[in-house]
Amino acid sequence: MKYDVIISELKNDIIRGRYEPLTRLPTRNELAKRFSTTLATIQNAMNVLAKEGFTDSHGRDGTFVVENPPHLCKYGLCIPELPDNIYVWHRVWTLIVNEADRIRKEPSKNIQIYYGIRDDPKSIDREKLEDDIRERRLAGLIMFWPSKDLIEKLGNGEFPIVSFASILVPVPNHSAVWVDYYSMIDKMVAYLKKMNRKRIALVTNAETPRKYVDYFLKKIDTAGMSTQPYWIHGICLCKDSLPWSSSIFQLMLSGKKSQRPDGLVVLNENLTPYLYSAVSKIQLSIPDDIAIVSHCNFPVSGANDHIYRIGFDINIILKRCIAHIDKMRAGGREDSIDEIPAITQDDAR
Numbered sequence: 001m002k003y004d005v006i007i008s009e010l011k012n013d014i015i016r017g018r019y020e021p022l023t024r025l026p027t028r029n030e031l032a033k034r035f036s037t038t039l040a041t042i043q044n045a046m047n048v049l050a051k052e053g054f055t056d057s058h059g060r061d062g063t064f065v066v067e068n069p070p071h072l073c074k075y076g077l078c079i080p081e082l083p084d085n086i087y088v089w090h091r092v093w094t095l096i097v098n099e100a101d102r103i104r105k106e107p108s109k110n111i112q113i114y115y116g117i118r119d120d121p122k123s124i125d126r127e128k129l130e131d132d133i134r135e136r137r138l139a140g141l142i143m144f145w146p147s148k149d150l151i152e153k154l155g156n157g158e159f160p161i162v163s164f165a166s167i168l169v170p171v172p173n174h175s176a177v178w179v180d181y182y183s184m185i186d187k188m189v190a191y192l193k194k195m196n197r198k199r200i201a202l203v204t205n206a207e208t209p210r211k212y213v214d215y216f217l218k219k220i221d222t223a224g225m226s227t228q229p230y231w232i233h234g235i236c237l238c239k240d241s242l243p244w245s246s247s248i249f250q251l252m253l254s255g256k257k258s259q260r261p262d263g264l265v266v267l268n269e270n271l272t273p274y275l276y277s278a279v280s281k282i283q284l285s286i287p288d289d290i291a292i293v294s295h296c297n298f299p300v301s302g303a304n305d306h307i308y309r310i311g312f313d314i315n316i317i318l319k320r321c322i323a324h325i326d327k328m329r330a331g332g333r334e335d336s337i338d339e340i341p342a343i344t345q346d347d348a349r
Contacts, residue, residue, distance in 0.1 A: 006035050006045040014054055015071050015136060024062045025055065052137055067107070072329075074110045075322055076129060076141040078117035087239045090270050092297050092314075099314045109322060112138065119150050133159055140325030142318065160328040162321040166209075168337050175324045175334030179312045181212050181267075184342035187310045188265050188293045189219045191344075195291040197263030198224070201231035201252060203245075203275060204267035208234060216265065231261050237270050245271060249278035253290065266294035269311070276305050298348040309345040316340060 010031075013019050026034070031042045046063060049055045053070045057063045077100055081088045100111040112132070116123035132138050133154060140160035143151070148169045155161045157172035168176040192200060200220050202213065213232065220227060231252060235245045253260050266272050272294045276286075284290055286306040296311035303309065317340060324334065 003037075003041045003045040003048070006031075006037070006041065007048050009035075010045065010049060011054060011136060014065055014069060019065050021065050021067050021069060021072070024064050027062065052135065068110070070110070070137045070139070072139055073108050074112055074138050075325060076132065076138045077111050077113045077318075078129070078141060078143045078146070079113060079115050080118050080144055080146075082116045082123075090237065092269075095297050095299075095314050096318070099318055102315065103318060103322075111318075117143070117146075117150075119147055130154070139329060140322075142321045142325075160325045162324045164317065164321065166337070168334070173328055175328065176337045177317065177321050177324060178337050178339050179317070180339040180341045182215055184295065184310055184312075185212065185216050185219060185265070185267075187342055187344060189216070189223055189225075191293045191308055191310070192220075192225070192263040192265070192291055193223050195263065195287060197291050198226065199231075199261045200225045200227050200263045200265065201233075201261035202227070202265045202267065203233045203235060203249065203271050205270070206234035206236045208267055212267065216267075225263070227261070235268075235271055237268065242270065242274055246274040246278045246281075249275050250282055253278060253284060254282055257289075260290075262290055264290055264292045266292065266307075269295050269297060269309075272296075272307060276307065296345070298343070298345075300345075300348070309348075310342055312340060312342060313348060 010025070019025055025031070028039050028042050028046070032039050035042070046055065046057075050057060053066065053074070055063050056066050077096070079093055079096065081093055083089055083093070097113060100113060103109050104111050114125040114129045116125055117129060133141070140162065141154065142162050142164065144164045146163055146165070148171065151161055151163065151169055151171050151174055155171065155173060159173060161174045163169065163174065163176045164178065165176050166178045202216055204213070217227065233248060233252070235241065235248070264275070266275060275292065279286060279290065279292070286292055292307045294307050294309050296309035298311060298313045300309060320338060320340060324338065328334070
C-alpha cells in the first residue's frame with residue numbers, strides 16, 4: 001500500500017476522533033500489519049503526519065496525536081492584497097496581520113495567513129491554500145469580502161468559511177461577520193452633540209454605501225445639527241489620490257467661523273492623516289475650532305492629534321470569526337450576519 005494512502009487513512013482516524021488529541025497511535029509494527037506494508041513505508045507516513053502537525057514522536061513511549069492538531073486549531077486567514085503593493089495595502093491589513101500574530105501566541109489558536117487571495121487563482125498563496133484545505137490542515141477559513149464563486153471553489157459546501165462582509169452568501173457551511181456602522185455613526189453624533197457642535201461635515205471613502213451617508217444626515221437632523229452639500233465628500237483611497245484630499249479639506253475648512261463646520265465625522269481612518277494635515281496648515285485648533293471624530297480600527301497607539309476615535313477592535317473581529325468556525329464544525333448553522341458594535345477609544349485596549 002502506498003504511503004500517501006496510509007497518511008490519508010491515519011489522518012481520517014485523527015480527524016474523525018478514533019485517535020483523539022494526546023492519545024497514542026498504534027506501534028509501527030501494528031500499523032505495518034494493519035496496512036500490509038513495510039516498517040519503512042510506515043515510518044515515511046509517520047514523518048509526513050508529524051511534519052503537517054498532526055502527531056509528535058515521544059521516542060520509546062510511542063507516537064501521539066498532538067494536543068492542538070491543525071484540523072481543530074489552525075485557522076486560515078485570507079487577505080486579498082499583497083504586502084508589497086503600496087497602492088492597496090492600507091493600515092487595516094497591517095493591523096490584521098499583527099493581531100493574527102497576537103492570537104497565534106495562544107496554544108489552541110494558530111492562524112495561517114494567505115496573501116493575494118482573490119478570484120484569480122494564479123497567486124502563489126492560492127496554491128498553498130488549496131493544498132492545505134485538500135489535506136485538511138485547517139479548521140476553517142476567514143475571508144475578507146470574498147465573492148460567492150471564490151467561497152464555493154474553496155469551501156465546496158463542506159469546509160467552514162466565515163466572510164467579513166455585509167452580505168451573507170447562501171452557501172452551506174458559511175457564515176458572515178460584519179461591523180455595525182450604524183452604531184458607530186450613533187456614537188460619533190453623540191460625541192459631537194456632547195461637544196455642543198452644530199455645523200457638521202462628513203468625509204468618507206468614495207465607495208461608502210449611500211445608506212450610511214443618509215443615516216448620518218438623519219441623525220444630525222434629529223440631534224438639531226445641520227450640514228451643507230459641499231461639506232460632504234467621498235474620497236478615493238488609492239495612494240495617488242489620497243494626498244490631493246488634503247487640499248479639498250483645506251478648502252472646506254477655510255473661511256469665516258460662521259461659514260465653516262465646527263464638527264467633522266470621518267468614516268474611514270485612511271483619510272484622517274490628510275484631514276489632520278489640512279487642519280494644521282490652516283492653523284485650526286482641535287477640538288476648540290473644530291471637533292473631529294474619526295473611524296478607527298483598534299488598537300491604535302501614539303495618537304496625540306486630539307481627534308476622538310470610534311470604531312472596531314480587529315482582535316475582537318478575528319476571534320468572533322474563529323468562534324463561528326468552531327460553531328460550524330460543531331454542527332451549528334448560521335442564517336444571519338453577526339454584527340459587532342462600535343466602541344470608543346475609551347473602551348479600547
